[in-house]
Amino acid sequence: MKRIIFSAVLLASISGFAQETASVNVSANAATASVTLNEGSIIKVALNDDISGKEVSVGQKINFSLSEDIIQGNYIVLRKGLKVVGTVTEAAKSKGLGKKGKLSFSIDYLYLENGKVVKLRSDITKKLNGSGALVATTAVLLTPLALFVKGKNAKYEKGEVFEAYVDENTTI
Incomplete structure (x- = not known):
């Protein structure tokens, strides 16, 4: 036994x-x-710092990081945390009469550990509802002091996740 x-x-x-x-x-x-990232594949990225339309300028670089692992089949092909860079395409701070601020940016490149760069595409725009008409009406009816009411600034917070797309088939 x-x-x-x-x-x-x-x-x-x-x-x-x-x-x-x-x-x-x-x-x-x-x-x-070799693994290929196909054109149009979704890449999710997280913002590394707070940004606001009143603090950035057009052309300024913005840092992101890959927010989740990229998996193909049963294998992780890209690890969370890889560097991603974007560019501010429109920025404006809020103004009087309740005019809203603006902030738009693109997510441009994913940098791989082996030195390769993956071109990405996206277009992110912060859409705020302005209160200009309300402020103007209030100013006419109540007081001219309402003309000094500022609109809301467009901003994004650290850690906010955005989607970008692989711009062309890329072998990594």
Whole structure:
């Protein structure tokens, strides 16, 4: 009886070792194979700092990071946290008469650990509802002091997640 139990335990451990070795080899082969990010694939990125239309200027670079792992098949091909860079395309602070601020930017490039760069495309615009008509009406009816009421500034907070798209098929 002891021989049967010993043989069963030995056989189970050998088959477990064989399965573990096979899965390691499959993973190693997948890691060395080239992977292509297809045009239009969604890449989610998180903003690294707070930004506001009154504090940034057109052309200024904005830093993001990859907000989640990119998985193809059963493999993680890009790890969360990779550097992503965007550019401010429109910025304006709020003004009197309740005129709202503006803030737009694009998400441009994903930088890989191996030095490759993936071109991305997006267009993010902060849309705020202005209160100019309300302020003007109040000013006429009540007091000219209402003319000094400022609109709301357009801003995004650190950690906010945005979607960008791979601009062209890219082998990584």
